[in-house]
Amino acid sequence: MTVSVGTKVTGKVTGIKDFGAFVDIGNGQSGLVHISQISNDYVKDIHDKLSVGDIVTAVVVGDNHGKIALSIKQAQSPQPSKAGKKTYHHDKPTAKKTSSEGFDDLLADFMKESQDRLSTLKKNTEGKRGGRGGRRG
Template sequence: MAVEVGSKVQGKVTGITNFGAFVELPGGQTGLVHISEVADSYVKDINDHLKVGQEIEVKVVNEKDGKIGLSIKKAIDKPERPSSSYSQRPPRQARNNDNRSKSNFQPKENFEQKMARFLKDSEDNLSTLKRSTESKRGGRGGRRG
């Protein structure tokens, strides 16, 4: 039985690698679910999401040169959003330029304070870097051998 691109099928996880999971499909074929296709969120370790022998539903994403690409996150049916989401938002009020002067916004730091903090941090970083590189170079009077 040949799998078709776009179809959803049940499969069994047969192997897990650091880049994805191999899934046995009906008909004895094997496909790969890339780690980026496991979940909608970032997947650092695929073992947190899948186990060998687990039955999962996958969607066939592509098939090229006998290699089958699968996706778990595309196999999950998501509720459709309304096509015109903008019509449901309340209308924005026009912004007057006069509002800026009436605003209660107060910055935490002024420019001079930010610049002084930046310069101090930069000098600290440079001195730390200089200390660590001088010891590696040997500095003046270092051993010659």
């Protein structure tokens, strides 16, 4: 069986390295799923997602002289787009901004929040250095 780019294949994980997983796709062929192609989420440790012996479904994304590149995340059903919806976790909750607020309002809120954080950071840093007590003589 010759695989071509775009073909969906099922195989067994035969080996795991820090950079990816080797998958036996049958007929003596194997492919590599790079760590970046395992999940839509960030994968710090490949062992958290895959183990030797796992059966996976992947899409062939490249075939360079018998070196088959696979992608598990492209074989999964499409995830809802998170573009423009970055979530930042802060110490204090912030109210959600509505689309009716203008850019200037959003910028003003951001600048105020940034100034508050900077002043808190300065206070904490100065306290650890002994403050502004002047020189000792």
